[in-house]
Amino acid sequence: MKRKKNIAIVAHDNRKKDIMEWVSFNWKELAQHDLICTGTTGKMVEEALAESCHKHGTVPPTVTRLKSGPLGGDQQLGAMICEGNIDMLIFFWDPMQPQPHDVDVKALLRITVLYNIPTASNRSTADFMVTSELFHEQYDPIIKDYREYIARDVNMA
Template identity: 50%
Template sequence: MINIESPANKRIALVAHDNMKREMLEWATEHKDELNRHTLIATGSTGKLIADSTGLKIERMRSGPLGGDQQIGARISEAGIDILLFFWDPLEPQPHDPDIRALLRIAVVWNIPVACNRASADFILSSPLIGATYQRRVPKY
C-alpha cells in the first residue's frame, strides 16, 4: 500500500446525468460558499450549467458522452481529484454506460470518496475531513 495525500483544499469533480443536472445545480447553489473553498472540475455541460448559474470557477472537461468521464477518470488516476460527486440517473440507461462504470471503478481503485446523490454529497461536504489534509491508502499495483 502507498499513501497519497489529499490537500486541505480538495479537488472535487462534479458530474451529473442530464436528468440529474437540476438536482446537482440546486445542491451546488446551496453549498456554493463551501465549494468556493475548493478546486472544482466538471464534465462539460454540468460544469457550464453550475458555473453560469452560481459564478463558481470550474475547470471544464469534455461532455461525459464525448470523453469527459474518461478525462475525470484519468485525473483521478494521476491523483488530481480527491472527491467525485456523481449524480447519476439510476432509472435511465445511458449510451456511454461503460464509461460510467469505468469512472466509478477508478474512483474505488484510487480510494476517493464518491457521492452518487444529494444525501451522500451532504455527508461528504459536512465531514470534518473536507478542510483537512488526508492520507488515502491505495494498493501498489
C-alpha cells in the same frame, strides 16, 4: 489530499436540476476548492456558483470544464484520478435511464474505488461529504498496493 481539494462534479441530464440545487445550497463550502466538471454540468455549475458568490460578494472558485461525458469527459476524469489530480467525485447519475456511455460511467466509478476517492452518487452522500470534518482538512487516503497483482504470473497458454 490537500486542504484545498480538486472536486469533480458530474450529473446526468435527468439529475442536472438536482446537482444545481445542491451546488447552490453548498456554494460556500465548494467556493473554497477547485472544481472540475464535465461538459454542460460545468457550465451550469459555473453559473450557479457565480450567482451565489455574487450575492454574497465573494469570488467564485475555479471551474475547469472537460468534454461532455459521452464525448470522453468521464474518461478524462478517470485519467485525472489515476494521475492523482482529483480528490473526490460528486456524480449524480440517473439510475432509471440507460446512458449511451454506460461503460465509461462504470469505468469511472471503478477507478474511484481503485484509487480510494470519496464518491457521492446522491444528494444525501454529497451532503455528508461536504459537512465532514475532513472536507477542509489534509487527508491521505490509503491506496491498496497492487504491485503483487501487476507482477502476477499470467499463463498465456
